[in-house]
Amino acid sequence: MHEVMKIEGGHLLEGEVTISGAKNATVALIPAAVLANGPVTIVGIPQIADVKALADILRILKVEVIEVADDHIIIDPTKMENVDLDDDIVTKLRASYYFMGALLGKYGYVRMKMPGGCYLGPRPIDLHLKGFEALGAKVTYDKACYTIQAKKLKGAKIFLDIASVGATINIMMASVYAEGRTTIENAAKEPEIIDIATLLNKMGARIRGAGTNVITIDGVKSLSGCFHEIIPDRIEAGTFIVIAAAMAKRMVINNIIPQHLDALLSKLKEMGVNMEVGIDRVVIERSESLKSVDITTRPYPGFATDLQQPLTALLTQANGEGRVTETIYIERFKHCIELNKMGADIDLIPAGAIINGPTPLYGTKVSATDLRCGAAMIVAGLMAEGVTEIDNVYHIDRGYSEIDRKLSMLGAKIWRENVD
Numbered sequence: 001m002h003e004v005m006k007i008e009g010g011h012l013l014e015g016e017v018t019i020s021g022a023k024n025a026t027v028a029l030i031p032a033a034v035l036a037n038g039p040v041t042i043v044g045i046p047q048i049a050d051v052k053a054l055a056d057i058l059r060i061l062k063v064e065v066i067e068v069a070d071d072h073i074i075i076d077p078t079k080m081e082n083v084d085l086d087d088d089i090v091t092k093l094r095a096s097y098y099f100m101g102a103l104l105g106k107y108g109y110v111r112m113k114m115p116g117g118c119y120l121g122p123r124p125i126d127l128h129l130k131g132f133e134a135l136g137a138k139v140t141y142d143k144a145c146y147t148i149q150a151k152k153l154k155g156a157k158i159f160l161d162i163a164s165v166g167a168t169i170n171i172m173m174a175s176v177y178a179e180g181r182t183t184i185e186n187a188a189k190e191p192e193i194i195d196i197a198t199l200l201n202k203m204g205a206r207i208r209g210a211g212t213n214v215i216t217i218d219g220v221k222s223l224s225g226c227f228h229e230i231i232p233d234r235i236e237a238g239t240f241i242v243i244a245a246a247m248a249k250r251m252v253i254n255n256i257i258p259q260h261l262d263a264l265l266s267k268l269k270e271m272g273v274n275m276e277v278g279i280d281r282v283v284i285e286r287s288e289s290l291k292s293v294d295i296t297t298r299p300y301p302g303f304a305t306d307l308q309q310p311l312t313a314l315l316t317q318a319n320g321e322g323r324v325t326e327t328i329y330i331e332r333f334k335h336c337i338e339l340n341k342m343g344a345d346i347d348l349i350p351a352g353a354i355i356n357g358p359t360p361l362y363g364t365k366v367s368a369t370d371l372r373c374g375a376a377m378i379v380a381g382l383m384a385e386g387v388t389e390i391d392n393v394y395h396i397d398r399g400y401s402e403i404d405r406k407l408s409m410l411g412a413k414i415w416r417e418n419v420d
């Protein structure tokens, strides 16, 4: 027996939804908290499986984790021990690699398994490791584990060949206690990076320039506990915006930072979606007819690769030919194969897809091959005639907080079943 998600499509949605704290910030904030020497309180924690996995890793490290309320966690690393992370739990998610930077930064030593996460084509971590080496660490790999150690971490100038989100955050964490100044050039500029730098600065770190492509970190001797509220999840917000564009009679999406969604909102405007953007919310009504657009994924502030998949599902209902080009993960197109099973007309080309619309979609059995493919299947399932059955739901649960409840409140017919 295994769990599937079922959606009966064709029902218009109406009402309000509130976006949760950002997954891709949370999964770095939790490891970053261990750099403190006192309790760190984080508010706005999304209810996702990745958080549970990270809390389990914290417990292995003898860090006290107190879940005060659904979205409120206290992490107390006072009695922490730098235990080897060779447990399989590390391979469940990609973000476990943030313990590399955090533990190296705090203890000058870390041993852990290779991180896991969604398969989106090869996802190397060479830039993280080169960054650690530039700070004076030695990296070795044996028995499926990395060992990273340094007698002393010293600030350095690090140029990233690619503006990697993970490498930027990991190097920030590894260098907060390093002697002297670290400069990260060609740093990633995603909003989540600013959120991590804000947490570290509240603890007492001296990080400047987060959100630009040059970040400087001046090493400090000690960091203390603090209170932090996570920024809203721009990818969850974008997913609901796409769902609203597809199926909303009228939907109000609360707790968003519209500026974080500029690339998506401008594409939807081009498609002909009716939107009213406020300070921290957006109101959307679906239009009878949508126009196709082309998108190319880019690092922030460009079009997010994580929203490429849900938007592709919407493009199947737009008039004309839409072209999607990936520059971040060139193999991130498994959702197109699933969409074609539902009636879409999508041709795959190298690092891209051509969507010919509109074509009616029909409910059938599909798979959430990765997290955002799962989001694309939900968008398609809501639009399709009949019942869509989505397999591998655990991918969706890794990143979307209470998605069934939020959609049900809006009038969607969505439920789970155990099937053979």
Ligand code: EPU
Residues within 6 Å of the ligand: 024, 025, 027, 094, 095, 118, 122, 123, 124, 125, 126, 127, 128, 129, 162, 163, 164, 165, 166, 167, 188, 235, 305, 306, 327, 328, 329, 371, 372, 399
């Ligand atoms: N890259 C390297 N070497 C490295 C690191 C990255 O070649 O050492 C390449 C990657 O293969 C990719 C590009 O650089 O082609 C960008 O990767 P990046 O490091 O920025 O991605 P990430 O940190 O692994 C995060 C998010 C992803 C999101 C990407 C891009 C987290 C936990 N994950 O991944 O989110 O797609 O940034 O914005 O923050 C998701 O939420 O579904 C998801 C996959």
